[in-house]
Amino acid sequence: MSIFTLVDHPLIKRDVTVLRDENSTPEIFRNAVRRISNILAVELSRTFHLTEKQVKTPLEVTTGYELKQEVVLVPVLRAGLGMVSGFIDIIPDAKVGHIGIQRDEKTLQPIEYYFKTPKTINESRVILLDPMLATGGSALGAISYLKKRGTKEIIFACLVAAPEGISKIEQYAPDTKIFGAAIDRQLNDKGYILPGLGDAGDRTFGTL
Numbered sequence: 001m002s003i004f005t006l007v008d009h010p011l012i013k014r015d016v017t018v019l020r021d022e023n024s025t026p027e028i029f030r031n032a033v034r035r036i037s038n039i040l041a042v043e044l045s046r047t048f049h050l051t052e053k054q055v056k057t058p059l060e061v062t063t064g065y066e067l068k069q070e071v072v073l074v075p076v077l078r079a080g081l082g083m084v085s086g087f088i089d090i091i092p093d094a095k096v097g098h099i100g101i102q103r104d105e106k107t108l109q110p111i112e113y114y115f116k117t118p119k120t121i122n123e124s125r126v127i128l129l130d131p132m133l134a135t136g137g138s139a140l141g142a143i144s145y146l147k148k149r150g151t152k153e154i155i156f157a158c159l160v161a162a163p164e165g166i167s168k169i170e171q172y173a174p175d176t177k178i179f180g181a182a183i184d185r186q187l188n189d190k191g192y193i194l195p196g197l198g199d200a201g202d203r204t205f206g207t208l
């Protein structure tokens with residue numbers, strides 16, 4: 001069984017098309033990332049456990065629910081930041097850690113430059129956010145950091161994944177669950193996903 005779940009939804013298909021379109025401005029791009037992130041958050045949280053709690057309505061006390069485990073969102077800088085608001089819409093009490101990793105443009109190797117995560121991350125449900133899973137080097141770097149901090153269960157949410165990246169995570173971190181909005185064909189010789197959407201960080205922040 002693959003570790004990758006393709007979240008197949010008509011609204012995601014429409015918005016991935018908006019992301020791919022080279023004419024989409026940063027504003028249009030960011031809004032589409034947020035909407036897709038909303039749907040990914042709903043889908044990947046289906047199996048989250050609940051505990052019962054009593055709640056008093058204006059009329060009587062009844063049984064309600066709260067999430068059993070604290071959720072920590074961890075965007076990979078920079079592009080992962082664009083997914084945070086869409087996840088916070090759906091999981092408003094989530095904490096947010098940050099991991100700074102940038103690919104070296106020539107070697108495609110990940111360069112790590114920043115880490116800040118909550119102390120409780122070892123007992124939390126962690127959702128790693130990065131729109132692009134290309135060679136998988138950045139994702140694997142982030143997963144290794146989280147594992148060193150004692151994280152047991154990692155869900156990786158992405159927008160576009162290349163088969164090469166999925167295979168790398170399957171090989172080196174097979175206990176990771178990946179949820180994505182699209183699987184694309186392949187990487188080009190510069191490590192860009194085809195057909196892809198270009199550089200997600202640049203398109204999010206208008207730094208093209």
Ligand code: PRP
Pocket residue numbers: 076077078079080101102103104108110130131132133134135136137138139165191199200201202
């Ligand atoms: C992009 C993307 C991923 C990484 C994917 O970030 O957001 O983090 O590339 O590529 P990989 O799977 O081959 O490692 P980038 O390094 O461009 O940094 P940025 O978000 O700051 O632009």
Ligand code: URA
Pocket residue numbers: 079132134191192193194196197198199200201
């Ligand atoms: N990072 C991106 O932003 N886009 C790609 O296609 C590959 C890596």
